[in-house]
Amino acid sequence: MKRFGAIALSVCLAGPASADVDAALDRHILPGLDAFADAAAKLERETAEDCRAEALRPAWNAAFDAWTQIGDLRIGPSETGALSIAFWPDARGFTPRTLSRLVAESDPIVFDPAAYSDVSIAARGLYALEMLIHDPAFADYGRDSYGCALARAISSDLAGQAARLEQAWEEAFAETLRTAGAPDNAIYLDEDEAFRALYTQILSSLDFTAEQRLGRPMGEFDRPRPTRAEAWRSGRSLRNAVLAVDAAHALAKVLADWPLPETDAAVARVHEAAAHIDDPSFQDLTNPQGRLRAEVLQQAVRGVRASLETETGARLGITPGFNSRDGD
Structure with missing residues (x-):
């Protein structure tokens, strides 16, 4: 898969x-x-x-x-x-x-x-x-x-x-x-490639949270699919989404050696949006208010990605080519 x-x-x-x-x-x-x-x-x-x-x-x-x-x-x-x-x-x-x-x-x-x-x-x-x-x-x-x-x-x-x-x-x-760039390293031919590999993982994680952890149970406006939420049986759906954003944020902060104030603020907005969600298993997405709150959270997650691209990717001259979100 x-x-x-x-x-x-x-x-x-x-x-x-x-x-x-x-x-x-x-x-x-x-x-x-x-x-x-x-x-x-x-x-x-x-x-x-x-x-x-x-x-x-x-x-x-x-x-x-x-x-x-x-x-x-x-x-x-x-x-x-x-x-x-x-x-x-x-x-x-x-x-x-x-x-x-x-x-x-x-x-x-x-x-x-x-x-x-x-x-x-x-x-x-x-x-x-x-x-x-x-x-x-x-x-x-x-x-x-x-x-x-x-x-x-x-x-x-x-x-x-x-x-x-x-x-x-x-x-x-x-x-x-x-050892990226070492003569015997056939995977990463220079140091930049190793950095970009990890940076790409951060962006992919945020994409996965927005499109899969949140997008799958949201489904279409007139056809939500709450039982497609990640770990909904255990009530972990919201927790997993927030922890995944926190992990991406933590990795970004150690990967970059400069402050990331815009990203920090964007992550704070994720936590704020999550605090307004009533059902941590996303089973209330059939309710218009529940869906609206999930949409706000999804947009906040995408905001973290955008901030990282500005504060990290653009600073290093790294520009995304095509969208990474082609998962099943």
Whole structure:
């Protein structure tokens, strides 16, 4: 499933020093990956102690919070590694169908942690676990049930994925970004390319929040689709949107080595707009007032992107080519 398309960029001026990329890695990306791996490991431990739905929700929420800080990065090992951690949007409903099949057949693969990685990505990661522990069709399972075994399998698989993703960045890809322009670096031929790669991820994240996290449930004016909202079953839809904007903002601030007052103000407007939304799961979008508030939030997110283009992209002579929002 294609999440983020490329953003064509042209550079008219000299680009940033590699120290900016170092700061982004050392102060945001690598600590974020470490925090997510720790949160996923804690979720696995909690699941081993009590795998019932209600018991898992706090640790699952903490893991999702940690994921939002680095989840929209889709380069290097995250380009494919993130797909089975966060399989969304699920436009064809593969997750409920796959989970239903596993439960109906009592598929023994859940008892083999190594084999579970071969299961469809629709039954792996944060969203599969959300459905299992929040959807009434799945969540009412007992301690010794197949549902509990399935929760343990998904949590264990998630912890393994988080650890491997962190390791792949720590041991290889971070150095690829740091050594942009080195003779043996065939991915980033100069320092500017590494900077632009991260800058592009920031813009893509903001696009994804505006068009998918907000746009999908908004649908058309006369046909809203609230159940297409991200993580609506757990009531995280609004939280995910705001945290994703905050993460993009945080990465932008460490990637640039100058103040970003317009962007800071734009992010403040996102928080202000979010504070006026009544339903954090966006299920009130069928109400005209609810839709209007979502539109205000969506416009505020787009305002963050515009401010970043002015304060960061334009300053460095980076101009967008075509729109990055070509995801499914």
